[in-house]
Amino acid sequence: MNPSKGNFQGQIFTISISADGEYRCDNGRSSFTFRCDGKDRPIGNNRTEACVKSATVLNRIRKENGAKTNASYWELSADGKVLTMTGTAFRPTGPVITGQIVASRVSGSDGFAGQWRDPSYLQQHSDMTLSLDTKTLHIGYPSAGEYIDAPLDGTDAAVSGPHAQKGLTDAVRLVGRREISVLAKRDGKVILQDSLELSSDGRVITYSWWNPDRPNDKGTLVYERK
Numbered sequence: 613m614n615p616s617k618g619n620f621q622g623q624i625f626t627i628s629i630s631a632d633g634e635y636r637c638d639n640g641r642s643s644f645t646f647r648c649d650g651k652d653r654p655i656g657n658n659r660t661e662a663c664v665k666s667a668t669v670l671n672r673i674r675k676e677n678g679a680k681t682n683a684s685y686w687e688l689s690a691d692g693k694v695l696t697m698t699g700t701a702f703r704p705t706g707p708v709i710t711g712q713i714v715a716s717r718v719s720g721s722d723g724f725a726g727q728w729r730d731p732s733y734l735q736q737h738s739d740m741t742l743s744l745d746t747k748t749l750h751i752g753y754p755s756a757g758e759y760i761d762a763p764l765d766g767t768d769a770a771v772s773g774p775h776a777q778k779g780l781t782d783a784v785r786l787v788g789r790r791e792i793s794v795l796a797k798r799d800g801k802v803i804l805q806d807s808l809e810l811s812s813d814g815r816v817i818t819y820s821w822w823n824p825d826r827p828n829d830k831g832t833l834v835y836e837r838k
Contacts, residue, residue, distance in 0.1 A: 613738045613835050620831035622731040625715075627724050635663075635724075640829050641803045642777070646672060670724060679704075686724065693717045695728055740835050742808075742817070749784045749792060768797060782806075796821075804829075 625639035636645045647653060648663035648670060655661050655674070659681075663672045668690075674682040683700045694716055701709040713732050720726020736756035743750045751760040757775035762784040771780045779799040787793045794806035806821045815837045823829035 613734070613740070613833055615734060615833075617834035618832045620734070620833055622729045623733045624718060624727055624729050626727050629723075629725050639730075640823060640826050641798060648672075667723070688724065692722065695724070737833075740817075740819075744792075762794075766795075 623639055625637060628636045628638075630636070633649065634645055634647055636643060646661060646663055648665045650662060650664045652660040652662045652675070657676070659674060659676045661672060661674045663670065665671070668688040670686040672682075672684040673680060680702050682702065685698045685700075687696045687698075688694070689696075694714060697713045697715065699711050703709070713730050715728035715730045718727040718729050737753045739754060741750075741752040741754065747763055749760070749762050749764060751762075752758070757773040758771055759773045759776075760769060760771050760782050762769035762782050764784055764786055766783045766785045768781040768783050771777065771782060777798075781797045783795040783797070785793045790810040790812070792808040794808065795802060796804040796806060802824060804821045804823055806819065809818045809820070810816070811818070817835045819833045819835065821831060
């Protein structure tokens, strides 16, 4: 990826808090809600979630059958302009897995509520591997742990890999000698229309996307052949 040739600066997500204290985190493609009152709240399948917070720290703990499985720790900088989100997964066997996002404030002036820019997508998708045969498009993002093997007839194909989001599929079609159309869906609902276009010299791929329901959710990334 050559970030200087694209116009995407990072995914924007929104944190909102309702009048009765419910938190919602929404990136335009998926969302989740929770309450931060310190209580272990049932979330189904013998799982619970509890959240405690202060003015600058929020900590969510998930348990299954009473055993801790996930922790999400949010911390605001002193000036309220940076939000660091650290996620930890605890497994019965194997190592503890930790990931972190450092987001910058786009809007809002106080507390966790507001819009935030997450640069992690650019970091995780900095390298793309691509191959094409007569029937299938193969795309890989090794740093993100995401892989796609999609037939060229528009059939939905699941995004796979250790870090792939559940319910995400891509439907791929050739629309010309140098362009491929990709329709991304979550649980059957269209969330993005993508395009991969190869330059005339075969050395650059321009990846463009737009959200049919959110006109401002669009962008372009440029990948150069290694």
